[in-house]
Amino acid sequence: MMKKIQLILVLAVLTTLNISAQEINWLTLEQAVELQKKTPKKIMMDVYTNWCGPCKMLDRNTFQNQQVANYVNEHYYAVKFNAEGNDQITFDGKTFSNPNYNPANANRRNSPHELSRYFQIQAYPTIVFLDEEGKLIFPLKGYKTPPQLELYLKMFKADDHKQLDTQEKFNAYYEAFKPQFQG
Secondary structure (H helix, E strand, C coil), X not given: CHHHHHHHHHHHHHHHHHHHCCCCCEECHHHHHHHHHHCCCEXXXXXXXXXXXXXXXXXXXXXXXXXXXXXXXXXXXXXXXXXXXXXXEEXXXXXXXXXXXXXXXXXXXXXXXXXXXXCCCCXXXXXXXXXXXXXXXXXXXXXXXXXXXXXXXXXXXXXHHHHCCCHHHHHHHHHHCCCXXXX
């Protein structure tokens, strides 16, 4: 009887967590670029690898945060890109692949994808922001909490970054920013 009660409690907790978890509407880069033609929005691209611990934390702690997911879904096209994967991707008039990909290393360090070289990705995770024409705005390196990511999501959405041409201006912007996302 006690085991049944424990099982019911565990299932109730898991169901509650599932309901409260919010999902970002992930797309491929090609899908996002195609959607930009009809409805211009910036792109937020999560560049990850299968073996990267901080990438998994970013997924679990930041991208599943309801406020982050809602904001991203409303204001961005969200792309998930495995920087050491084997997908063939067409972007900016070029086709990118991973000719040195080794299937035996699918969940370990592998060869970098040509698209990750194109964006000059040097760390995982990196969140790449692209403007409405698919041009690079900024590659944000490393794990970010929801309030840390909020600064960049809102700054790029409002094009505030275009006025931040010195470190001092960015520092002032950063100091004045009041995050609203919890987490």
